[in-house]
Amino acid sequence: MGKILITPRGYAKYGDEAGKRLEELGYELNVNRSGLPLSREQFVESAKEATGIIVGVDECDEALLKQCKDLKAIVKFGVGVDNIDLDAAKALDISVGRCVGTNSNAVAEYTIGLMFAASRHIVAAGCDVRSGGWKKPTGVELYGKTVGIIGFGNIGKHVARIANGIGMKVLVYDVFDIKQEDLDTYNAKSTNVEDIIVNSDFITLHVPLNDETKNMISTKEFRQMKKSACVINAARGGVVDEKALYEALKNGDIFASASDVFTSEPPERTDWVNELIAMDNFILTPHIGSRSEESEINTVNKATDIMIELLENHD
Incomplete structure (x- = not known):
C-alpha cells in the first residue's frame, strides 16, 4: 500500500493506537521517534519514499514535493499550513488536509x-x-x-x-x-x-x-x-x-x-x-501553545482520520 512518514513528536508519543489503524490498512509507518526534529536531509530522504506524510513544522516546499513521486497526501499535524506549498501540491495532485479545531x-x-x-x-x-x-x-x-x-x-x-x-x-x-x-x-x-x-x-x-x-x-x-x-x-x-x-x-x-x-x-x-x-x-515561549496532552491526542486521531480519508479518495 505504501509508506506513511510521520514527523511530529506528538504522534510518536501518543499515536501508537491510531497508527495501528494505518498499519491494518496495509501501510508501513516511518515515525520519527528520535525525540528531535528531523534534519532537512533526513526529511527529504524519507519523504521521497512516502505515499502520505503527517507533518509538523517540516518544510514541504516545491523542491521537496517534486522529488516525492509516490506522494498522494499530506496532513498538517495542526492548523497552519504556511510550511506547505499548496500551489505546488495542487499542481502535483497531492491532497492536503489539516487538523482544524483539535488544539x-x-x-x-x-x-x-x-x-x-x-x-x-x-x-x-x-x-x-x-x-x-x-x-x-x-x-x-x-x-x-x-x-x-x-x-x-x-x-x-x-x-x-x-x-x-x-x-x-x-x-x-x-x-x-x-x-x-x-x-x-x-x-x-x-x-x-x-x-x-x-x-x-x-x-x-x-x-x-x-x-x-x-x-x-x-x-x-x-x-x-x-x-x-x-x-x-x-x-x-x-x-x-x-x-x-x-x-x-x-x-x-x-x-x-x-x-x-x-x-x-x-x-x-x-x-x-x-x-x-x-x-x-x-x-x-517556544511555540508550545498547542502542546497539551489532550490536544496532542485529539490531533493524532484527527490526522489519522484525515490521512485515511485523503488516501481512500485519491484518484
Whole structure:
C-alpha cells in the first residue's frame, strides 16, 4: 500500500493506537521517534519514499514535493499550513488536509495564560527570585478590561469564552462575516481592526500567516495603541513586526507583550533580538501553545482520520 512518514513528536508519543489503524490498512509507518526534529536531509530522504506524510513544522516546499513521486497526501499535524506549498501540491495532485479545531482550547487557554503572565510580571518576577532577588512589581488585572480578538475562528471563540468568565469586555474582528448568534453566544461586539488597536487593553491575534497578515501589527499600530496595552501573539511569527515590537516596548509605546511564536524559530540571536528577549515586559515561549496532552491526542486521531480519508479518495 505504501509508506506513511510521520514527523511530529506528538504522534510518536501518543499515536501508537491510531497508527495501528494505518498499519491494518496495509501501510508501513516511518515515525520519527528520535525525540528531535528531523534534519532537512533526513526529511527529504524519507519523504521521497512516502505515499502520505503527517507533518509538523517540516518544510514541504516545491523542491521537496517534486522529488516525492509516490506522494498522494499530506496532513498538517495542526492548523497552519504556511510550511506547505499548496500551489505546488495542487499542481502535483497531492491532497492536503489539516487538523482544524483539535488544539483550539489548548491555544486559547495558553493565550489567556500569557495575558495573566504579561499583566502581572509573572515570568520576570519568578526569574528574579530564582536569581536571588525579591522585587515586587505592580501589575494590572484582567477583570473589567477590553480584549480585542483579531481572528474569530475556533481559537478566537474559545478565548472569548474564557475572557467572558474573567469579566472582560470582548471586541472581535474576522475577515469573514461573523454570525449574530456567535456574537450573542460569546457576548462579543464585532468591529474593525483599527477599533481594536485603538481601544483594547489586550490585543490577541489568531490569524494565519499570509501576504495580507504579514506584519499586520507594526509601528503604525503600536503608536495607535494605549500605552497600557498588552499584545499577545500565539498565532504565527511574522504577523507581528518583531523589530517594531522591540522599538515599541523600548520606547514605552505599549505596556507589555507575550508571544509563543517568532519569525525564525528558534530566533536568530541578533543584538536587538537578544535585547527584546531580555526585556522584563516581553515574554517569548517556544511555540508550545498547542502542546497539551489532550490536544496532542485529539490531533493524532484527527490526522489519522484525515490521512485515511485523503488516501481512500485519491484518484
